[in-house]
Amino acid sequence: MDAVERANVERQKRWVKDQKVGEGTYAVVYRGREASTGRKVAIKKIKVGQFKDGLDMSAVREVKYLRELKHQNVIELLDVFSSKTNLNLVLEFLDSDLEMIIKDRSLVFLPADIKSWMAMTFRGLEFCHRNFVLHRDLKPNNLLIASDGQLKIADFGLARDFADPGYKMTCQVITRWYRPPELLFGCRYYGTAVDIWSVGCIFAELMLRTPYLAGESDMDQLKTIFRALGTPTEQDWPGHTKLPDYITVGQFPKTPLRDLFTAASPDALNLLSKCLIYEPRRRISAKDALHHQYFFAQPHPSYPSKLPKCATQLATAQPLEEVDANVDMESTVAGGKGGPIKARPKRKLNSPYDDSKSRSIARRLDFTQPIPGS
Template identity: 85%
Template sequence: MDAVEKANADRQKSWIKDRKVGEGAYAVVYQGREASTGRKVAIKKIKVGQFKDGLDMSAIREVKYLRELKHQNVIELLDVFSSKTNLNLVLEFLDSDLEMIIKDRSLVFLPADIKSWMAMTFRGLEFCHRNWILHRDLKPNNLLIASDGQLKIADFGLAREYADPGYKMTCQVITRWYRPPELLFGSRYYSSAVDIWSVGCIFAELMLRIPYLPGESDMDQLKTIFRALGTPTEEDWPGHTKLPDYIPVGQFPKTPLRDLFTAASADTLNLLSKCLIFEPRKRINAKEALFHPYFFALPYPSHPSKLPKCATQVERPLEEVDGNVEIASTAKARNNILKRKLSSPSEKGRSIARRLDFTKQTPGS
């Protein structure tokens, strides 16, 4: 055994796998612990043998970027070791994710709670973008929640560097419901604005407690976006009709965000609207977002330790690149709910948003 093999074997002995908590086509996630201290960890075993050309590019990217990114709102990579035909990533253990919290109907969100989750998301994302890394798959179940309430951005399998603005990138990234219109129209040249659109969708989902723009196909996704935000004109978004996959998808009037988010403050709606601007160059960036008046108005963000938490962790499978956990019928049902809300400003349609009163300060804020 040479020195490299011995070092790898020693690292492998440092970590013990206890139980499987998730599995996808290319990876299995275990809850484990450090042999010497008993500290809980997550061990992501990537099945290298699944790939004809060796190691999957997403695994290489995940290791590369997580080694570079050290921030309290980005998941920490603790170690890497190989075993047989598998590559194992040892990550800090996190109790749940934002999707689980959103779906837990026993939890009540205060406006200050949503503000706290958004602040941590923007902080982690600003750090990624400052280091020229696009995440390209932000969604609630890739925002993990630690036992102390800290939110951490995870799953960098689709991440990539973007320092060269003239370099072509694939448009087949970001889970559909959180994918911006420029990617749906086939843009191969894009920026950190794609991640900001995803954050805007997550922001809306935290208020609605259901996905904001749940399209059933790429074409339906565009219709869902335009139904909610209006069909863009050349004045709104210069040049979008020249994008590679542009196709007219119908004319929809612009609906004020206030019609759906009836309980939100003016600052809330302003920040949300700046995340969901069609013209990518006009979208707010993560650094600007952190200085937005929304974060400095009452109520102030909840301390992470005071945020709502799931009572128990539910096992969930790893998702594919563009796979949604919801089955088609559930996605269709949610889409229909949203369509009704956007087309009919009835009391019933507004009831979910009204649960959050952004105009009143909560006790102890």
């Protein structure tokens, strides 16, 4: 056996796959652990053999960026190994995500909690941007939450690096509700501001407990944005009418954010408005956001360990059939080929477990339950 193959086998032996917890078209996700320490991990097995062009692009992207990015607020890629025709990514094990938490009606968020999640998001994002990486798919269910409450940016399947201005990029990125208007207008030259818009939407969602700008189609998305924030004028956003896919969707007046976000502090609203500035070049950067007054004013951000947690995170037992059934891959890219691989696939709502809590939304699988009998 070659040295390289041997090294791969050694790596493979370090990790134990325990239980399949989800399956999609592109990947199977296992719960696993480190053989020597018992540390919990998630192992994402990507079936490579089935791609006619070899290693799949979103796998390549995810591996490329996660190999380089090591930060408290970015999901950690612990190891990569191959087994026959599969690529296995060993990822840090994370209990839940921000979407689950937002949707858990039993939880009450304090302003300090929201501030803490925002600070962690901006820290992780500032690190990505400092490393010249655009995430391009920020949304609550890509912000995973560790058992100690730390928030981690995950899913780099759509990420890319930005280096040269004047290098054309695709505008078919970012899940619609979190997509900035410049991308909806078909802008092919953009930068870190696209991620900031997404963070602004997440910020608003944390305060509202429901998606802020939930358009039903790309066209409707623009309308939804303008209805909320007012139709941009040439003065607000010079040149936007010249963008490739520019269309008029109606004139809407600007309404103050205060009308909707009645409980927010002036600092919070100021930061939110700076994330949602139409002109991308004037939108706040992650670094400046971290220095924004909001993060220095009272109340101070909650300690991560004190943040609200999902009820399911705390639950101790769960019937096994829940993990076997109805796992569904979620496609995040409108019109993209296939869509990225989710480390933790979504599950269709069907169990009495959910009904008893009268939820009408799709929830993530919960990986926190111990395997019965193990």
